[in-house]
Amino acid sequence: MAVIRDMIAPFELYQPAGVDDAVRLMDQYGDEGWVLAGGLDTFDWFKDRIKRPAAVIDLAAVDEIRGIAEGGDGGLDIGAMTSLTAVAEHADVQSRYPLLAEAAGLVATPQIRNQGTLGGNIVQDTRCWYYRSGWPCYRAGGNICYASTRRAMNREHCIMGADRCVAVNPSDTAPALVALDAEMVVASSSGERTYAAADFFVGPDIDIERMTVLEPGDLLTRIVLPAPREGARWYFEKIRDRKSWDFSLVTVASMLQVQGGVIQDARVVVNSIAPYPVRMGAVEAAIRGREPSEETGQMAGEIAVEGARALRHNDYKIALTRNLVKRSIRDAA
Amino acid sequence: MEFLRRALNPWGEDVPIGVSWDLIWAAVIIGAVFVVVHALMVPKKVATGEIDESEAKGLPEKLQRHTVGARGFHWSMSVTMFALLITAFFPVIGIQFPWVTIHWIAGVLLILTVIYHIYHVFAKQDFWTMWIDRRDVEEGKLGLKAALGQSDAERPRAGKYPVDQKMFHHVAMIATLGAVVTGILMMFRIDNFLLPMNTYMFSDATWGWIYVIHGVCGIGLIFLVIAHVYFAIRPEKRWMTWSMINGWIDRDRYLENHDPARWTVDGSSQTAEAEGD
Ligand SMILES: Cc1cc2nc3c(=O)[nH]c(=O)nc-3n(C[C@H](O)[C@H](O)[C@H](O)COP(=O)(O)OP(=O)(O)OC[C@H]3O[C@@H](n4cnc5c(N)ncnc54)[C@H](O)[C@@H]3O)c2cc1C
Ligand code: HEM
Ligand code: HEM
Ligand code: SF4
Secondary structure (H helix, E strand, O other): OOOOOOOOOOOEEEOOOOHHHHHHHHHHHHHHEEEEOOOOOHHHHHHOOOOOOOEEEEOOOOHHHOOEEEOHHHOEEEEOOOEHHHHHHOHHHHHHOHHHHHHHHOOOOHHHHHHOEHHHHHHOOOOOHHHHOOOOOHHHOOOOOHHHOOOOOOOOOOOOOOEOEOOOOOOOHHHHHHHOOOEEEEEEOOEEEEEEHHHHEOOOOOOOOOOEOOOOOOEEEEEEEOOOOOOEEEEEEEEOOOOOOOOOOEEEEEEEEEEOOEEEEEEEEEEOOOOOOEEOHHHHHHHOOOOOOHHHHHHHHHHHOOOOOOOOOOOHHHHHHHHHHHHHHHOOO | OOOEEEEEOOOOOEEEEEEOOHHHHHHHHHHHHHHHHHHHHOOOOOOOOOOOHHHHOOOOOEEEOOOHHHHHHHHHHHHHHHHHHHHHHOOOOOOOOOOHHHHHHHHHHHHHHHHHHHHHHHHOOOHHHHOOOHHHHHHHHHHHHHHOOOOOOOOOOEOOOOHHHHHHHHHHHHHHHHHHHHHHHHHHHOOOOOOOOOOOOOOHHHHHHHHHHHHHHHHHHHHHHHHHHHHHHOHHHHHHHHHHHHOEEEHHHHHHHEOOOOOOOOOOOOOOOOOOO
8 A cells, every 4th residue: 555665755863862852852843853763663654755754853872761770669660762672571570560571572573572662662653554654634634534434444443432533552562551550751841741651642532643642842751660569460462463473453451459359459451442542441340349250251341342333344343352351350360 | 824724635636624723823813903903992982871852752661682582592602602612723722622522512502503593583573683784884884984083973873783793793694604514514524423424425625625614614703703702791882781691771772872763672663664674
């Protein structure tokens, strides 16, 4: 579909060495500037000449936001520029946040995980191909959604959370971070702000042209994980067309706090079924106080898809979501 | 400044996709300038209190200006209009919230209100009270001269609606109908339970112009509402504003501002000719 042209349109390249410089440059260029992390989303847009920023602010040299460090209160601080491989293979992440290690390890291919960053993975744009072909749909500032018409190819699109746009959030790490109750730290010329991961993602009902709260000039600097909960069980499953590598069709991430055989607290998150990772609040409320059994899972699965609406080619996502949510409760370990 | 937002459609055609959002600010600024200039230049008309006692004979103290139905229409129109303006433009200027559903439902309520209004106007036969005729043109000219201090002649008394109010009505009507007609068509572009989605009903360019017209009418209404609310809160017009709330005006205001021959209120002159007859 998309015609990949090898020549990227010209831009000013900046390679700041610190967050302050990066933020100053981003402020200077506003919506004419583009933050470059691993480039795996970025270069698609550039090569197709669909996005043509005047300036690219390459974060490769901003070492202060790369790496994993012990955070306050027994948590972990992950710099936005940390590669997905580093996240997946880090001993602390593996032992204390296996949910995140698993999610990061299932992104694409080893090469992509080496190059791709956690920050870029969270902030990446949707993969809706109408949009990525440069068509002037709502998300591109236009007045039409090509993916929701009667003849549209929308097998990968959403079953909930639509508002004119029916694209999905493609990130594997995003649902894991929402389930882990992570915080996103954002720097801009007006200072630093922190968002709960669940509030970091934006649906098209609020802003049809963005996937996250980030506005031009905002830099995601760190992802802060709270201390792991005692005795927490987790579950992560990503369904994709090919086992080797592919974007997710439906992904579930859950964290259960089980005591005395009963669920005390839960966070159940599903991605790639809506334009943002969906935290299943109704499911969480319904399973509290119950055993993590087949029966509870079954009930949770039914609740999870209440109100879901399939497009022409994606009703399989409803069944898939129902089953994944069920498993994420029954099989959490 | 650009007037249109344009894009290349999948066939490489350059099509309009909507009106430029810069025009929102243009409408707000023009509205503000209009208000300030008017407030500074046009002196408040002090009530002379001079009325022809003979005309007052047989008239009750309070005269009905707006029926309950007319007031109901006005305020329902006002509420839906504000809802439409807020849901349409706040997200564009950065105050974001889920707007589309509230917007189209307010749009549907506005349409119902307008249908009721049209029915009411024809059923009650007060259609002609808004009509602009030669006397209105004359009234307007003299009124303008008096306002600009170029003439000592008194502005003649109006029918039920002074000519400036009639002009507001007609312009607001055109803008509202423009937004309504295009809004109904735009319902086919979004998922709603009233109309089926039919995105490809028109060509991209035609759709684009529909969005442009919707936007132009909407932005026009920003200016119109600013001007209208400004006049409603001016001190010398408050008696009229109260009438939109409680329905009546007092006899002196009536005789001072309205020509009983042009606007016959129940109980006023029995012989006066009803306007437009
Ligand atoms: C073939 C292929 C397969 C893939 N498969 C998967 C998959 O299965 N699962 C999955 O989750 N992902 C997948 N991806 C996405 C990939 O893993 C990257 O995470 C993603 O493309 C972006 O990461 P990046 O570091 O390359 O960021 P970039 O491409 O450089 O940036 C992505 C976007 O985020 C912005 N951005 C980046 N960092 C910041 C920051 N710190 N602050 C503010 N804005 C920022 C950029 O401006 C840009 O808009 C795939 C990508 C490719 C090319
Ligand atoms: C009269 C006051 C109205 C104003 C000021 C107004 C303004 C607007 C504006 C500015 C937009 C955004 C258009 C764009 O993105 O280019 C919009 C969208 C829309 N309006 Fe209105 N509108 C009005 C009335 C109506 C009515 C009466 C309806 C129909 C019942 C309606 C239905 C819609 C719909 C469905 C959209 C969304 C279209 C889309 O995003 O594709 N509007 N309106
Ligand atoms: C705070 C908001 C508003 C106030 C205080 C207000 C006040 C008034 C007043 C005082 C009148 C004249 C009544 C008379 O002639 O006796 C009037 C008439 C009118 N208004 Fe408003 N108005 C408001 C909002 C609106 C809005 C948003 C619209 C739609 C664009 C609107 C449309 C009209 C129309 C069409 C008339 C003339 C028809 C009639 O008298 O029924 N008004 N309004
Ligand atoms: S789903 Fe969203 S991104 Fe895809 S064509 Fe529709 S509006 Fe554009």
